[in-house]
Amino acid sequence: MSLYEDSELPVRADLDAAHQAQFDRFGQPGTWGNGAQRIAVIAAARQAGIDAGVLEAPEDGGATSDVELPKVVRDIIATVAVSPKDVDLDFYNAALATGLSDAEYTEIVGLVSFITDLDVFARSIGVPLRPLPEPRPGEPTRVRPPEAVQEQAFVPTIPNPPEGGEVAKAMYGPFKPYIMRAMSLVPEEFNDHIALERAQYLPLERIMEFDFNHHDGLTRPQAEVVAGRVSALNDCFY
Numbered sequence: 001m002s003l004y005e006d007s008e009l010p011v012r013a014d015l016d017a018a019h020q021a022q023f024d025r026f027g028q029p030g031t032w033g034n035g036a037q038r039i040a041v042i043a044a045a046r047q048a049g050i051d052a053g054v055l056e057a058p059e060d061g062g063a064t065s066d067v068e069l070p071k072v073v074r075d076i077i078a079t080v081a082v083s084p085k086d087v088d089l090d091f092y093n094a095a096l097a098t099g100l101s102d103a104e105y106t107e108i109v110g111l112v113s114f115i116t117d118l119d120v121f122a123r124s125i126g127v128p129l130r131p132l133p134e135p136r137p138g139e140p141t142r143v144r145p146p147e148a149v150q151e152q153a154f155v156p157t158i159p160n161p162p163e164g165g166e167v168a169k170a171m172y173g174p175f176k177p178y179i180m181r182a183m184s185l186v187p188e189e190f191n192d193h194i195a196l197e198r199a200q201y202l203p204l205e206r207i208m209e210f211d212f213n214h215h216d217g218l219t220r221p222q223a224e225v226v227a228g229r230v231s232a233l234n235d236c237f238y
Helices: 013-026 035-051 071-082 089-097 102-125 165-172 187-200 220-233
Strands: none
Touching: 013 035, 013 102, 013 187, 035 071, 035 102, 071 089, 071 102, 089 102, 102 187, 165 187
């Protein structure tokens, strides 16, 4: 069944499938948070968008969570969801000073980014925000990749090959820039990011094929203009 079957606008099958897969992942135990904790983060991110007036509360929001999130986590969620331009090194260091780990921070940022992505997409095609899935039982893996080191990002990342070893080869192929490796400290979040990017932007192995058009009705230069304009409006430093 299509995630967007109520949409009056056509949604590509691969995009629909990528979004459905991400919704299914939300309620599963992650690397540092269990299913209930992850749903609590996602629900708080959605509520931040509603409170800011950029999202409309749905009649059926789906699952809820009774997990009480620490203040530092609530602050990260609110900032990343509605004012990501305010995330700087001081913001990151202040979060870690409370005892939050860099890997926990990374998973939270990933979850907030993904639900904001999907909620804004739903708004843009005129359908209600999709119901959140029920949290699933199980414990997080709490596995930190030993290959991750401090490079030039705020959080540690897994370097490109050869420095990142066989893990980097499996994750990246020959090379990935920082913008794609940003969440590699939590490989599950990296994988989710790449899956969405392949559907919403283009298959990454074709990024240097400038005559390849991934979106019906848009040339590659037109798609890049849209991406650049949206980034500028969001005050993205890229």
